[in-house]
Amino acid sequence: MRKGEETRAKILDVAEAAVLAKGFGATSIEELIAETGITKSGFFYHFRDKNELAKALLERYLENDTRIYDEIFGRARELTDDPLQALLLGLKLLSELLADLPNGHPGCLVASMCVYERSFNRDIQQINREAALMWRRRFRGYFEEIVELYEPREPVDLDELADMISTVLEGGIVMSKALKEPKSLPAQLLLLRTFVKLLFRGGRSRRVDASASQFDI
Structure with a gap:
């Protein structure tokens, strides 16, 4: 460098x-x-100014998040062809990564800048919005694959289900900091994993052989 x-x-x-x-x-x-x-x-x-600094911070932060998600969920998909199993494993791997942080997650720049949105120009606000939509598209893609094979026990909007992952992650960061309990975030993520598992457990399989590998993880 x-x-x-x-x-x-x-x-x-x-x-x-x-x-x-x-x-x-x-x-x-x-x-x-x-x-x-x-x-x-x-x-x-x-x-040039603080807005340019903010833009660079956000872009770097999002690149790092994307790399981590690609590695974790890509690894999970290498271990199983079943999309539900892959998502459950990916969430477990992510929770383990977060649990290994001795002082907890340092925080989310996207969330921080959303709180002070009026301090930034439209470019920064748009990057924040695109970040939320990017995470929605990623997680919705996982759920779209899942519902092709497994019917959920209750009707669910896939965008809202995808947003729930981001919501738990961001909310878990806030709670872990407020309570000064670093393990709160990975615990919340595992609880979300249980919810996803229960949502599709008992749901009708859309293929005959899907039940053979269902919920091994």
Whole structure:
């Protein structure tokens, strides 16, 4: 990594930690300059203003989230061809990853910036919206595969079901921080996994051989 790239990455690392700790509005350019040890002109060489910094933070955060989801749910799908089994395994792997964080999840930049939405321009607001829609499309895709094989016990809107995963993740972060219980987030994720399992357990199989491998995990 070249020196300029290292400096930019360092600014983003320091900024992300500060924003998650106290919010974007309370994070000043001056403190980022002091923390990273660069000059003011050095900061503005990389970021024109705070909105540009926010955009870079969000884009990096979303790229990292996408990579993690791709790895976890991709691994789950390699282990089983059954889409329901794959989702249940993916949620379990994700909960184990989160449980391994000694101080809990540091927080979600998307959620943080949604709280202070009026502080940002339309580009940042649109990135936030697209992030939520991106996660909805991802998880809805998993459920679309599942309902092709398993009929849910109760009628359910797939968009709302997909959003529920993001809602539990974001809400779990808030609860774990409020209660100072790092294990609360992975526990909530496992509870969601149980809900998904129960939603499709006992539902009519849409293929004759689906029941042979159902709910082994």
